[in-house]
Amino acid sequence: MKINSTFGRTAAVPALVGGLLLASACGSSSSSSSFSSPKDGVSATEITIGMSSDVTGPAASNYLPYTSGVKAYFDAVNGKGGINGRKVNVVVLDDQSQAPKGVSNYRRFVTQTPALAFTGLNSTQQSAVAAQSRANNLPFVGSIVTGADMMKPFNKNFYSLACTYPDQAEVAVAFMVEQLGLAAPRIMTSQTPVASGNEWASVVKELVQKAGGTLVANHVTEYGALNEDVFGRDVADKKPDMLIAHGATSTAQVTMKSLAKFGVKNLPIGTAAVLQDGSVPATAPGVVNSYYAFNCYTAPGAAGADGEPLIAAAKAAGLEAKVYDRPEFTQGYTIAMVMAKAIEGAGDRPTRDAVQQQLDKLNELDNGALSPAVTFSPDDHVGIAGVRPYKYNPSSGAFEPVGEFDDYAGCLTNYYVTRSLDSWNKDCIK
Amino acid sequence: MASFIQDIVSGIATGSIYGLVAIGLVLVYKSTGVFNFAHGEFVALSAFLLTSLTAALGAGWLAIVAVLVIVPILGVLVHYLIIRPMMGKPLLATVMTTIGLGLALRALILILYGPDPRQFDGPIPSNAVDIGSVRIAVSDLLTIGIAVVCLLLFGLFFTRSSLGLQMRAVANQMEASILSGVNASRIYAVAFGVGALLAAVAGVLLASTSVVSVQLSNLALIAFPAVIIGGISSVQGAIVGGILVGVLEKLAEAYASQQAAIAVVYAVLLAVLLLRPQGILGTREAMRA
Numbered sequence: 260m261k262i263n264s265t266f267g268r269t270a271a272v273p274a275l276v277g278g279l280l281l282a283s284a285c286g287s288s289s290s291s292s293s294f295s296s297p298k299d300g301v302s303a304t305e306i307t308i309g310m311s312s313d314v315t316g317p318a319a320s321n322y323l324p325y326t327s328g329v330k331a332y333f334d335a336v337n338g339k340g341g342i343n344g345r346k347v348n349v350v351v352l353d354d355q356s357q358a359p360k361g362v363s364n365y366r367r368f369v370t371q372t373p374a375l376a377f378t379g380l381n382s383t384q385q386s387a388v389a390a391q392s393r394a395n396n397l398p399f400v401g402s403i404v405t406g407a408d409m410m411k412p413f414n415k416n417f418y419s420l421a422c423t424y425p426d427q428a429e430v431a432v433a434f435m436v437e438q439l440g441l442a443a444p445r446i447m448t449s450q451t452p453v454a455s456g457n458e459w460a461s462v463v464k465e466l467v468q469k470a471g472g473t474l475v476a477n478h479v480t481e482y483g484a485l486n487e488d489v490f491g492r493d494v495a496d497k498k499p500d501m502l503i504a505h506g507a508t509s510t511a512q513v514t515m516k517s518l519a520k521f522g523v524k525n526l527p528i529g530t531a532a533v534l535q536d537g538s539v540p541a542t543a544p545g546v547v548n549s550y551y552a553f554n555c556y557t558a559p560g561a562a563g564a565d566g567e568p569l570i571a572a573a574k575a576a577g578l579e580a581k582v583y584d585r586p587e588f589t590q591g592y593t594i595a596m597v598m599a600k601a602i603e604g605a606g607d608r609p610t611r612d613a614v615q616q617q618l619d620k621l622n623e624l625d626n627g628a629l630s631p632a633v634t635f636s637p638d639d640h641v642g643i644a645g646v647r648p649y650k651y652n653p654s655s656g657a658f659e660p661v662g663e664f665d666d667y668a669g670c671l672t673n674y675y676v677t678r679s680l681d682s683w684n685k686d687c688i689k
Numbered sequence: 690m691a692s693f694i695q696d697i698v699s700g701i702a703t704g705s706i707y708g709l710v711a712i713g714l715v716l717v718y719k720s721t722g723v724f725n726f727a728h729g730e731f732v733a734l735s736a737f738l739l740t741s742l743t744a745a746l747g748a749g750w751l752a753i754v755a756v757l758v759i760v761p762i763l764g765v766l767v768h769y770l771i772i773r774p775m776m777g778k779p780l781l782a783t784v785m786t787t788i789g790l791g792l793a794l795r796a797l798i799l800i801l802y803g804p805d806p807r808q809f810d811g812p813i814p815s816n817a818v819d820i821g822s823v824r825i826a827v828s829d830l831l832t833i834g835i836a837v838v839c840l841l842l843f844g845l846f847f848t849r850s851s852l853g854l855q856m857r858a859v860a861n862q863m864e865a866s867i868l869s870g871v872n873a874s875r876i877y878a879v880a881f882g883v884g885a886l887l888a889a890v891a892g893v894l895l896a897s898t899s900v901v902s903v904q905l906s907n908l909a910l911i912a913f914p915a916v917i918i919g920g921i922s923s924v925q926g927a928i929v930g931g932i933l934v935g936v937l938e939k940l941a942e943a944y945a946s947q948q949a950a951i952a953v954v955y956a957v958l959l960a961v962l963l964l965r966p967q968g969i970l971g972t973r974e975a976m977r978a
Contacts, residue, residue: 315795317904319804452948479947483904485706485895488699489943492692495824509806512900520817520826542808542900581805 299610300374306342306609308333308349308598309368309397311379316355317482318381318507321533324582325403326351328569328591329378331576331583332599338575342602343609354380356482358387369395376598376614382406382424382455392416396611398601398618401594401642403533403587406454410640410675418618418635420594422555422646424455425462425674427531428503430646430667431553432466433687435501435529438549444472447499449490449514451506452479459505459531462680470685475499480510491517494526501527504534511539519543529553535586535649537656550651552658555643556586556593557629562659565627586649586658593626597633597642600624631664641675644668665689691822696943697936702829704935705836706891706898710912711919711927712839713887719847719922720856720880722863723772723783727791729909730798731885735760735892736901737798740807749811757889764885768878776874791906798903809896828898835890836928843924856880914958920971929969933957 293303300307310329313322333347341347350372354361361384368374369391376398380388385406392399393414401420409417436444446467450456456479464474475497478490491514494502504511511534518526525548528540535552559566559573560580569592573583582588597618602609604617621642624633631645645664652659670687672680710732717725735756742752771790775783814827847853858866859876867873895905911934919930934954941950967973 315799315804315903317902319799320806323804481947483907484947485703485899485908486699488703489696489939492695492699492824492943496692509900509902509904512806512808516899519815520829521824522817538806538808 294608296608296610298370298373300368300372301345301609304345306345306347306602307368307372307374308347309364309372309374309377309379310349310351311354311361311364311368311377311384312351313356313381314351314353316353316357317509318356318533320508320536321587322403324585324587325591325594327573327576327578327582328588328593329595330591331569331572331578331588332592332595334576335572336595336599342599343607345609347599347602350374354384356381356384358384362387362391365391369397375602375609375611376400378402378594378598381453382408382458383453385409386454389414396615398611398615400598400601400618401590403590404455407458407675408454411678413638414640415637416615418597418640418642419675420590420597420633420642422532422553422643423641423675424459424505424531425680426555426644426646426671427553428459428462428466429670429672429674429680429683429687430648431503431529431531431551432463432470433670433683433685434551434553434648434661434667435503435527436470436472436685437688439500439527441500442471444470444500445475445497446472447475447494447497447502448477449480449502449504449506450477451482451510455531456505462674463503465680466683469680469683472500480506480514482507482510484510484513486520487514487517488520490514491519491521491523494518494523495521499526501529504528504530506531506534508534508536508539511536512542515539515542515546518546524548529648532556532586532646535658537651537658540651540653541656544653547651551648551661552651553646554586554649555630555646555664556589557649557660558584558586558658559589559629560584561649561657564629564660566629568627569629589626589629593630593633596626597621597624639676641673644671644673646671692943693940695823696939698823698825699829700936700939701932702825702832702935703939704915704932705832705928706894706931707908707912707915707934708836708928708931709832709839709887709891709894710908711915711931712843712924713884713891714909714912714916715919715921715924715927716843716887717880717884718916719860719924721772721877722780722860723787725881725884726784726787726909727767727794728884728888729906729912730791730794731760731764731888732892732895732908733798733901733903733905734763734794735889736809736896736905737802737807739811739893739896740802740809740901743809743811749809749813753811753893756893757886760889760892761882761886764888765878765882767885768881772877772881773874776877795903795906798906802903804903806900806902809901811893811897813894813897815897826898828894832894832898835894836931839887839890840925840928847924852876852879911954914954916968918958918961918968920968922972923968923970926968926970933969 352364386408389408405419405421532554540547540550559569601617605613648661649658666689817826915930919926938950941953
């Protein structure tokens with residue numbers, strides 16, 4: 260009895276301490292303020308999101324709306340108290356579309372200034388970090404573009420939130436060929452010297468041949484070139500039925516000037532998503548007969564779009580319409596929305612692994628039908644499946660969606676999963 | 690054959706712009722011994738200023754005249770506020786100052802105008818004329834004409850005018866020139882002002898023929914090979930080097946690839962440095978043992 264009593268008193272102390280520790284631990288799990296994981300970019304009060312974007316380089320006009328979309332969404336989240344009590348700090352580093360800077364920025368967010376999740380980089384920069392991104396656990400949640408090297412072979416850490424270039428090309432070629440009604444169209448392509456440009460040119464070439472047409476020539480347009488006179492002369496000489504273009508706003512504007520110089524008129528142009536910018540056809544109005552961009556995102560202010568929440572967030576962030584009324588803004592906003600959803604789902608103890616688990620089960624996330632809903636699974640990280648044409652209206656200067664995403668679903672081969680264009684045919688539009 | 694001639698003509702037009710930028714670099718170097726690495730930013734700043742002034746004044750010609758007045762004044766101010774205090778300091782420090790100035794100007798442009806490229810719908814006609822089988826834009830003809838006029842004017846300036854001779858004297862023997870009564874600081878200011886004027890001319894022409902973006906700053910990087918190929922001390926060489934670079938670029942682009950153009954230009958640069966280090970029209974400096 261005495262022993263028992265002694266035992267009882269002796270045991271009471273660790274029991275009490277254990278109880279207090281348990282209570283403390285329970286307390287910590289219900290309050291975000293006591294959990295931190297610096298190696299994951301999470302402190303007691305703040306979450307770091309890493310972003311590498313072209314802020315001052317040749318593609319800045321395309322990347323600025325995307326960067327603004329990410330920041331505007333998280334500004335709105337922070338205004339409502341953050342995610343599970345933590346503020347979100349978006350750290351943006353300028354990469355000027357240069358591969359070494361992009362790689363350096365990405366590495367910094369992996370270890371030096373750890374981030375819970377990352378977004379950004381162009382396709383060439385993505386190619387440069389593809390191996391590294393497979394070797395660490397930093398969730399890489401999309402960018403304005405998706406490079407093939409990030410997706411092939413499957414990368415468990417990369418989540419694509421751009422319509423892939425094969426997707427864009429598959430709809431672009433089918434639509435443009437249908438519009439012109441030509442049995443054997445003669446097509447020219449243009450691209451900037453980046454990984455996605457090479458992919459664009461090669462996929463379009465294969466599709467044009469499958470459509471019974473000919474790729475007359477592909478021209479590489481350089482960032483910062485003063486003119487594209489050789490290209491302009493070539494188009495004037497070869498007289499293609501249409502141009503299927505890839506590039507950035509600045510390179511496309513220079514190209515339009517050179518096309519005008521060489522008297523090119525009424526050329527139908529279909530472009531990749533990043534050239535959905537009215538300033539391109541407006542550069543040389545007589546050159547363009549019809550101008551279509553192939554995209555999976557709709558600008559918040561487009562006709563029929565339900566973009567009010569985005570416009571409100573943009574205005575609250577002090578942004579001008581020329582920045583927020585662009586599809587890239589919707590894309591940035593959607594990427595932030597996806598990140599926030601995954602971080603929130605990870606609960607009070609967000610880590611990179613926990614965020615990835617949440618991303619892998621993200622299902623039908625809707626941004627107000629401004630794009631197809633976002634869905635990931637553990638073995639399919641193509642989050643956006645769907646592309647449609649957007650027609651430039653010269654009188655309003657705006658792009659108007661042509662049909663619904665579903666109308667073009669039959670054109671998509673899901674190339675990054677199937678690795679084949681065999682199932683594509685030109686009569687795929689509903 | 691028609692395409693070949695067309696590409697040569699396009700190369701001459703593009704090269705004339707390089708040449709104008711190169712003259713600005715040579716002029717400042719010839720007079721002050723300083724390679725102005727902020728020269729490209731003056732080109733970009735001029736083009737952006739032109740878009741602002743056109744919007745404010747509503748008249749393209751008036752805006753062009755305003756830019757051609759304002760930018761040289763900025764050049765003189767840069768000399769007095771930034772370069773002059775560096776006189777007597779190691780050359781490397783002065784060169785670094787011009788690099789810093791270039792970065793600051795580039796940042797200022799981005800802050801003031803943002804990253805979006807702009808258009809200038811000025812009074813310079815955008816149409817083209819056909820001469821035989823060759824099509825050439827009126828703006829390109831104007832560019833070539835201005836380059837030729839600049840070549841002649843600066844040739845006369847450096848050989849016939851008192852100010853031009855003083856500039857050459859200061860560049861060759863600064864101490865002796867000062868002892869002879871030449872106001873070196875004034876000469877430097879004029880050099881920076883005239884250099885900025887040439888940058889403004891290039892900026893106006895580029896705004897009319899290309900798009901206005903901060904990437905125009907990079908033009909100086911293309912003008913550097915033109916300066917070396919033509920001869921770093923020769924105004925005529927700057928134009929010849931510029932046109933050579935422009936033609937090589939266009940031919941390489943047409944018959945190889947865009948990327949090959951850069952390789953070809955630098956291969957020629959290397960060849961010139963190996964075979965004629967003073968450049969095509971440069972003069973070899975005599976060194977006393």
